[in-house]
Amino acid sequence: MPGAIKGVEVVALPVLPGDDDVPVLLGPGAAELNEQLDVDLVGVAELHGLTGATAEIASMPVPAGTSSNPDLRLVLLIGVGEARPIDLRRAGAALARATRDRAAVATSLPAVAGVDLPDGRELVEAFVAGTMLGGFVFHWRSAGPEHHPVRRVVIAGPAVAADRGVLERAVALGGAGWRSRMLATVPSNLKNPAWLAGQAEEIAGAAGLEIRVWDEEELTRDGFGGLVAVGRASATPPRLIRLDYTPRGVSIRAAKKLPVVVLVGKGITFDSGGLSIKPGPAMVSMKRDMTGGAVVLATMAALADVDCPVRVIGLVAAAENAISGSALRPGDVIRHWGGRTTEVGNTDAEGRLVLADALAYAVAELDPALVVDVATLTGAVKVALGQQVGGLFATDDAIADRLVAAGQRAGEPLWRLPLFAGYEDRLASKVADASNDPGGAGAITAALFLRHFVGDVPWAHLDIASVADVEKDWHEWTVGPSGFGSRLLLTWLGSEDPVEGIGS
Structure with missing residues (x-):
């Protein structure tokens, strides 16, 4: 689960549309992070007005980290809509913009809804492309770029762990x-x-x-x-x-x-x-x-x-x-x-x-x-x-x-x-x-x-x-x-x- 990965300062979780009883749903890793932070992350999403629409984003500071990851400083909640490839691509781009200049982020976005390979290959490809290209920068400044893309992205979830070749292709x-x-x-x-x-x-x-x-x-x-x-x-x-x-x-x-x-x-x-x-x-x-x-x-x-x-x-x-x-x-x-x-x-x-x-x-x-x-x-x-x-x-x-x-x-x-x-x-x-x-x-x-x-x-x-x-x-x-x-x-x-x- 993303919240248990040591050394990352940001964890990003997927948010999906809910129903009349539960306005939004959180994807893989949310329950475990809830326990570690002793925070109702669904309530946080609702407080920020999230609906689960694609590329919606809310952030929650974590000043002291967690017991399993003392380096954690920020939790991002990112909407993935219907969790189609286009939604994951756009969610990845939103993640890239929200984490620029950061050292590392762990996320379960491509594992939303428990997608298994090979059916989930398109989601992985879309998410990776969105994250890479949403962070694109070009500079020729003498002092260096104004911003850097996030240096490391760790994808947590069975969709990637099952086939490294899919990630390399993405x-x-x-x-x-x-x-x-x-x-x-x-x-x-x-x-x-x-x-x-x-x-x-x-x-x-x-x-x-x-x-x-x-x-x-x-x-x-x-x-x-x-x-x-x-x-x-x-x-x-x-x-x-x-x-x-x-x-x-x-x-x-x-x-x-x-x-x-x-x-x-x-x-x-x-x-x-x-x-x-x-x-x-x-x-x-x-x-x-x-x-x-x-x-x-x-x-x-x-x-x-x-x-x-x-x-x-x-x-x-x-x-x-x-x-x-x-x-x-x-x-x-x-x-x-x-x-x-x-x-x-x-x-x-x-x-x-x-x-x-x-x-x-x-x-x-x-x-x-x-x-x-x-x-x-x-x-x-x-x-x-x-x-x-x-x-x-x-x-x-x-x-x-x-x-x-x-x-x-x-x-x-x-x-x-x-x-x-x-x-x-x-x-x-x-x-x-x-x-x-x-x-x-x-x-x-x-x-x-x-x-x-x-x-x-x-x-x-x-x-x-x-x-x-x-x-x-x-x-x-x-x-x-x-x-x-x-x-x-x-x-x-x-x-x-x-x-x-x-x-x-």
Whole structure:
């Protein structure tokens, strides 16, 4: 029970809605702590007006500790609502905010209602992700951060004790969300394409991945015209990053028979808009325009931790969209990898230009069973969906269903939008195969533009511009770049057969 764990200064207990006779119920560990403190904790909850609603919180100081734990100084009562994964995720975030700068907390929140594994795995994953991400901080202050996340969280209860592997997977999922959020938050005077490639090299070394990085000369030589064109105005040249994952214990011969999933991430490390320059306020958050690339890197880093059973190749098309005498101009025509051409109508529609190269290369050279790209691509998707759900386009119903389900479980929801062929004529150009600035129905036409580069390969496109920025703290989401997407991709790729039924 959490109250008996020595050395922790905070104990957090779940509170559930009761009935007319008993307004609230307390979860595992409450009875024992009642005896040790000689306090009616249900009465404390009622005194604070708790109803058991998700993420409600009340605190009770314990100045002298208890006989079993003299270090105890605070008891937290946290509402878990219906004790669904979303409730546990939000309760975990509330716990993180209430315990920042603390050394240790013990809690029975994920063991609410006596959940047993494996049925309780989702609750553990949700709680851990909420606790980790609710405590996210990033700083570059000379004196150090204003606050630290709680340093140690001890989960008490049979749900975790029964299977340590579940806890390790949960930490990997939360850690991927943290990594993608951190990469997206790094300022662009440090973060450039070469720096991002350096991060990929560190990930490859730690996770046992193969890596290849194309520099600007190799990109030019190999025909990656979109990446070269977008990145040529910057003092920091573009890069294409490739990471390869093979499941542990699989021989080279057996690996060749496994299906290949390709993940492609937009890695625009800063987006000024180019010569079609953005308004000043719209430029402020553009350090996070590489969120798609961050998501791919974070996902690749954790594939082994979730026992992904298929081969995965991650591609990050990294460039800075800058302004100089060599900048890409409206009216220019560029030739992508594989030969397809694009007339540039708007240099601020650069994301699709770099993604096109990576998609064309993936389909022609990597023999994928399916391709998924992730990008902060259009403002239009934010207009359509607001700021709490990402946009999904797909050529295959099975992959769409898998991704939507994974997003629901991971707390990164998606909404499927149509690849409406009736807008295809808007891509027309008088001098090239397509224009990058078709206008109108912007999220759909951007997806239609990309579709030409994947041919008949099953493909899904995640336009996460709608959820890229968090304007105020909201449960597990903290102000700033969101890093949205890695948890849902890992939830999907960590399933028993991620590609089953896709393309059939």
